[in-house]
Amino acid sequence: MKIKLKINDKEVDGSKGESILTIAKRNGVKIPTACYHSDLEPQGSCRLCLVHIKGREGLHTSCSTLAEDGMEIITDSSEIRKLRKINLELLLSQHIEQCSDCNWSYKCKLLSLAKEYRIKINKFEDRKKNFPKYQFGPSIIFDSSKCIDCKNCIQMCKKQGVGFLTTEEKNDFFQVGFSSKECVFCGQCITHCPGGAFEEVDSITDVEKELADEKKYVVFQFAPAIRSSIGEDFGMISGSIVTEKIVAGIKKLGANKVFDVSVGADITTIEEGGELIERILGKKDLPMFTSCCPSWVRYVETYYPKFIKNLTTVRSPHIILGGLTKSYFAEKQKINPKDIVVVSIMPCTSKKYEIERKELYFNKLKPVDYVLTTRELSRMFKKHNINLSKIKDEKLDSPWNDYTGAGVIYGSTGGVTESALRTVYEKMTGKKLEEIEFKSIRGMKGSKEVKIRIGKKNIRVAVINGLGNAKKLLEDDPYKYDYVEVMACPGGCIGGGGQPMPVNNDIRKKRALSLYKIDKKWGIRMAHESPLVKLMYKEFFKNKEIVHKFCHTSYSPKEKMNIIKIK
Amino acid sequence: MNIVRKIKEADLKGRGGGGFPTGIKWELVKKAKGKKKYVICNASEGEPNVFKDGYILENYPKEVINGINIAADFISAEYSYIYLNKDYYKKIKNRLEDIIGNKKIIIFEKKAGYIGGEETAVCESIEGRRAEPKKKPPFLTDCGLFNCPTLMNNVETFYYVSKISKGTYQKTRFYSVNGDVLNPGVYELPENLTMVQILRETNNYPDFDFFVQAGGGVSGEIMLSEELNKPVYGAGSITVFNKKETDIYSLMEKWAEFYHKGNCDKCAPCREGAYRIYEMIKARNIDMEKLEDIFLSLKKTSFCSLGRGMPLPFESLIKKIKK
Numbered sequence: 001m002k003i004k005l006k007i008n009d010k011e012v013d014g015s016k017g018e019s020i021l022t023i024a025k026r027n028g029v030k031i032p033t034a035c036y037h038s039d040l041e042p043q044g045s046c047r048l049c050l051v052h053i054k055g056r057e058g059l060h061t062s063c064s065t066l067a068e069d070g071m072e073i074i075t076d077s078s079e080i081r082k083l084r085k086i087n088l089e090l091l092l093s094q095h096i097e098q099c100s101d102c103n104w105s106y107k108c109k110l111l112s113l114a115k116e117y118r119i120k121i122n123k124f125e126d127r128k129k130n131f132p133k134y135q136f137g138p139s140i141i142f143d144s145s146k147c148i149d150c151k152n153c154i155q156m157c158k159k160q161g162v163g164f165l166t167t168e169e170k171n172d173f174f175q176v177g178f179s180s181k182e183c184v185f186c187g188q189c190i191t192h193c194p195g196g197a198f199e200e201v202d203s204i205t206d207v208e209k210e211l212a213d214e215k216k217y218v219v220f221q222f223a224p225a226i227r228s229s230i231g232e233d234f235g236m237i238s239g240s241i242v243t244e245k246i247v248a249g250i251k252k253l254g255a256n257k258v259f260d261v262s263v264g265a266d267i268t269t270i271e272e273g274g275e276l277i278e279r280i281l282g283k284k285d286l287p288m289f290t291s292c293c294p295s296w297v298r299y300v301e302t303y304y305p306k307f308i309k310n311l312t313t314v315r316s317p318h319i320i321l322g323g324l325t326k327s328y329f330a331e332k333q334k335i336n337p338k339d340i341v342v343v344s345i346m347p348c349t350s351k352k353y354e355i356e357r358k359e360l361y362f363n364k365l366k367p368v369d370y371v372l373t374t375r376e377l378s379r380m381f382k383k384h385n386i387n388l389s390k391i392k393d394e395k396l397d398s399p400w401n402d403y404t405g406a407g408v409i410y411g412s413t414g415g416v417t418e419s420a421l422r423t424v425y426e427k428m429t430g431k432k433l434e435e436i437e438f439k440s441i442r443g444m445k446g447s448k449e450v451k452i453r454i455g456k457k458n459i460r461v462a463v464i465n466g467l468g469n470a471k472k473l474l475e476d477d478p479y480k481y482d483y484v485e486v487m488a489c490p491g492g493c494i495g496g497g498g499q500p501m502p503v504n505n506d507i508r509k510k511r512a513l514s515l516y517k518i519d520k521k522w523g524i525r526m527a528h529e530s531p532l533v534k535l536m537y538k539e540f541f542k543n544k545e546i547v548h549k550f551c552h553t554s555y556s557p558k559e560k561m562n563i564i565k566i567k
Numbered sequence: 568m569n570i571v572r573k574i575k576e577a578d579l580k581g582r583g584g585g586g587f588p589t590g591i592k593w594e595l596v597k598k599a600k601g602k603k604k605y606v607i608c609n610a611s612e613g614e615p616n617v618f619k620d621g622y623i624l625e626n627y628p629k630e631v632i633n634g635i636n637i638a639a640d641f642i643s644a645e646y647s648y649i650y651l652n653k654d655y656y657k658k659i660k661n662r663l664e665d666i667i668g669n670k671k672i673i674i675f676e677k678k679a680g681y682i683g684g685e686e687t688a689v690c691e692s693i694e695g696r697r698a699e700p701k702k703k704p705p706f707l708t709d710c711g712l713f714n715c716p717t718l719m720n721n722v723e724t725f726y727y728v729s730k731i732s733k734g735t736y737q738k739t740r741f742y743s744v745n746g747d748v749l750n751p752g753v754y755e756l757p758e759n760l761t762m763v764q765i766l767r768e769t770n771n772y773p774d775f776d777f778f779v780q781a782g783g784g785v786s787g788e789i790m791l792s793e794e795l796n797k798p799v800y801g802a803g804s805i806t807v808f809n810k811k812e813t814d815i816y817s818l819m820e821k822w823a824e825f826y827h828k829g830n831c832d833k834c835a836p837c838r839e840g841a842y843r844i845y846e847m848i849k850a851r852n853i854d855m856e857k858l859e860d861i862f863l864s865l866k867k868t869s870f871c872s873l874g875r876g877m878p879l880p881f882e883s884l885i886k887k888i889k890k
Contacts (some may be wrong), residue, residue, distance in 0.1 A: 043833075044833075044834065044870060045833050045834050045835065045870070046834075046835055047834055047835050047836055047864070047868040047869075047870070051866060056866065059867055059868060064702050079867075080862070083863065083864055083867055083868050086836075086860045086861070086863065086864040087835050087836060087864055087868060089860075090835045090836060090839035090843070090861070091835050091839070091845065093839055094839055121856070124843060125840065127839070149832060149835075149838060150837075151833075167697055172827060173830065173832050173838070174697070174827045174832040174833075281870075374861060449685055507767075556850075558718070
């Protein structure tokens with residue numbers, strides 16, 4: 001139902017059920033917030049988004065007050081400004097400012113509000129100055145001294161179906177604490193934390209050391225989802241495609257080669273498609289689950305080990321490509337694989353954990369040595385005065401530069417499935433797939449479905465977007481599907497826990513759309529039509545053993561993670 | 568005559584502190600649409616120096632349960648709950664269960680601190696979540712426990728409903744009288760008595776210079792002896808302080824500590840404000856500008872009424888006593 005209301009004497013339209021804040025934002029009216037995030041139920045805890053409503057006593061939080069027809073709202077007054085100022089001071093009185101190495105840095109809402117409202121940041125002695133830092137596995141740091149107690153992380157962790165983060169009473173405060181549930185390292189706590197209290201475990205220091213070591217041959221490879229997101233960190237609009245700029249930037253950092261993980265994705269597609277065909281024909285362990293999202297894999301291994309057999313054994317794209325760099329490429333270039341350092345730029349915090357999995361080692365080598373998140377790469381660029389928006393394009397390095405459209409769309413929810421189906425259809429039927437775009441599994445819905453007739457078989461496919469939607473599928477009836485894709489992060493990798501901040505559904509849509517645009521314009525849009533992939537199967541993947549060594553892995557129930565207290 | 572008409576004629580108002588007209592509340596729940604409805608008897612009484620609900624439960628449990636049953640019948644409740652604070656749970660749970668017999672009343676032990684008594688927090692707690700207040704509206708009468716229309720009254724209110732239904736209500740209420748008095752205790756006296764009358768009637772009127780805290784042992788307002796010619800509001804407590812012998816700082820420190828430890832830490836003004844008030848008072852180093860800012864924010868921007876009411880005792884004490 002449409003409603004009309006007035007905000008600061010200007011008539012605006014809205015719909016019933018929308019909050020005052022939502023309507024104000026859409027109409028360009030700025031209302032300050034700290035705890036608000038459009039992905040979450042309003043917490044109403046920061047008390048900054050206060051407004052007057054004519055005819056109602058007192059002040060109201062616009063995030064949690066629904067707009068009504070005929071409402072007259074005032075979003076600014078001297079009283080409102082004074083109260084916002086006090087509450088900002090109180091919020092900052094608990095928060096230790098570590099702006100220089102914060103994920104928010106110059107995009108920090110708290111800092112810009114502090115300037116706007118002329119706050120004395122240190123009006124009170126910091127309440128949390130001795131609060132500890134915690135590390136979860138090799139992925140995530142929680143610096144509780146920066147936490148402003150909005151509890152967004154707890155809500156998001158619950159929404160992800162994990163519930164590792166919880167409220168705990170400690171020293172007379174209800175604070176963010178840890179339950180007995182296992183963290184899966186998705187990093188959504190990071191992207192939903194307004195205080196910058198959550199961050200990735202730093203790998204920049206190590207990577208810089210490797211870059212400075214002349215004996216090392218440093219190879220960077222970046223994920224499909226990076227190219228349409230990292231521009232945001234350099235003032236470009238969401239969805240700006242900057243593939244060649246990333247290459248140029250990384251070259252400036254001193255890397256020997258820059259490769260594209262989309263090539264690895266094409267190989268994943270071939271192997272995963274092949275495995276799906278085998279399983280469908282053999283009616284074995286269906287549905288088959290995707291496995292390129294390590295948080296999803298960890299979720300299955302920890303919470304639903306009975307479904308481990310359903311995970312495809314195919315390695316994720318960057319692991320395959322890293323392995324090929326240290327074997328095929330090393331041999332061609334006559335470089336000792338031990339001297340090669342592979343650095344993956346990932347939209348993801350969980351990939352930092354994935355590369356430590358012993359199951360992935362080959363010849364005692366890690367296929368990938370370090371993972372930097374998109375944000376970490378931005379930080380490195382900035383440190384070296386590399387402005388991505390101004391840098392001149394450079395081309396990717398051979399041989400891992402010849403990818404397909406199918407590889408690129410891996411970065412979005414539904415992309416893995418779409419790529420696999422394109423290949424599976426043509427391989428199973430020997431016919432050309434006419435409609436290669438699977439529109440019903442694109443987009444930001446939490447769970448999506450597609451049925452496709454391949455030869456005599458009806459293949460039923462589910463796409464789960466956001467880990468929180470996986471539980472329902474697993475517990476309802478997973479067996480009605482043949483193939484299930486799960487991406488832990490909302491939107492898939494483009495919305496990953498390692499991606500630029502802020503993020504919301506509008507931003508995710510733009511990032512995803514750009515990947516589909518690349519695919520649409522690409523000459524080759526099927527993994528199995530890639531000349532490079534064909535060459536690899538001819539030259540390198542000569543037998544099953546080699547394919548297995550580089551392209552497949554195994555899973556098992558996992559040990560409990562240790563939470564390490566840092567200070 | 569229908570029970571609500573009787574309640575309205577008796578002009579019964581909620582005795583938990585809010586003072587909302589009981590009859591109107593009952594009608595709202597009765598009229599609200601919902602397949603299931605619930606009654607909750609709030610026996611969370613958790614403020615220092617207020618203990619009349621415990622007294623009533625110990626001495627008149629049958630009347631209270633009768634009141635709950637009347638309410639449950641009236642709104643056709645699926646279940647009724649008695650939300651009982653820890654101490655009372657230990658002491659009287661068994662006796663209550665004997666009286667309840669086969670009626671559909673569930674005794675629920677309150678696990679949370681002070682904030683656990685706020686009505687939306689009570690519902691959260693019974694539903695198995697952390698006791699934390701929820702945004703109003705929706706009000707409980709429309710959307711309370713398990714998102715169903717819910718009738719929540721205080722122990723004393725149910726006690727008087729029972730009296731009203733029997734025609735024995737005589738417009739009395741329960742007063743907790745304590746502090747520097749000779750005869751502390753709970754007294755049932757007419758509701759329109761002034762505080763002076765209450766203190767005299769109970770042989771507690773001091774013969775020294777004094778002030779009182781009225782309506783709640785922490786949240787109550789500070790009143791000087793010359794201000795007591797009016798009834799007591801809130802939870803009906805009167806705590807007497809010997810003006811000469813009371814250390815104002817330790818008194819405020821007690822309140823501040825209670826608020827700091829007992830609030831739910833959800834919203835910034837309450838969580839950080841209560842902590843800073845406590846910090847300043849404990850250090851006996853009050854920055855009045857900071858304190859006034861915090862009070863202003865608490866009154867105007869706190870999530871729930873607990874936070875909004877926090878400044879009252881401090882402000883009244885500072886204004887009236889500390890010159």
